[in-house]
Amino acid sequence: MSTFPPLNARTLGMMAVTGMIATMAFDLWGQIISPGIGWASLSPHGLARSLLGSFGLPNGDFAGYFVHFYLVGLIGYPVGWLYIFRPVWRAIFGERFGWFVPSAVYGFGLWVFAIGGITAIAGLPFFLGFTGITWVALIGHVLYGIVLVAAIKLFRG
Numbered sequence: 001m002s003t004f005p006p007l008n009a010r011t012l013g014m015m016a017v018t019g020m021i022a023t024m025a026f027d028l029w030g031q032i033i034s035p036g037i038g039w040a041s042l043s044p045h046g047l048a049r050s051l052l053g054s055f056g057l058p059n060g061d062f063a064g065y066f067v068h069f070y071l072v073g074l075i076g077y078p079v080g081w082l083y084i085f086r087p088v089w090r091a092i093f094g095e096r097f098g099w100f101v102p103s104a105v106y107g108f109g110l111w112v113f114a115i116g117g118i119t120a121i122a123g124l125p126f127f128l129g130f131t132g133i134t135w136v137a138l139i140g141h142v143l144y145g146i147v148l149v150a151a152i153k154l155f156r157g
Contacts, residue, residue: 107145
């Protein structure tokens with residue numbers, strides 16, 4: 001099996017569909033389930049808006065949702081899995097851990113990247129001050145990673 005999937009229409013379609021499913025799971029958790037059980041509510045489009053604003057770019061609601069859902073959820077994070085994380089993981093560990101462990105580790109890495117890194121670039125407190133939203137985001141990003149990889153596996157058959 002090739003280290004990298006071919007960059008063709010099928011792969012791009014798979015990334016969009018599986019990224020959409022994973023983003024929907026993330027948003028279901030962070031915007032419905034978590035606040036429904038009394039925990040913090042995620043507002044990832046707000047983080048995207050803050051980031052855009054820190055660069056002096058248009059940062060209205062549409063821009064925030066566009067960046068969160070389309071650029072990150074449907075393109076960025078699936079590209080990160082397929083072309084960066086998974087090949088590196090396989091080079092180091094092979095197939096020893098199956099798909100679940102690396103997908104959860106990938107989700108954890110997304111959390112570190114988004115909540116630890118992007119928030120700092122956007123001028124927000126490091127890891128959002130380790131408030132309730134930080135931990136809801138951790139669960140959401142790990143969930144995203146697991147759902148993304150499970151959906152990719154289903155898509156590929």
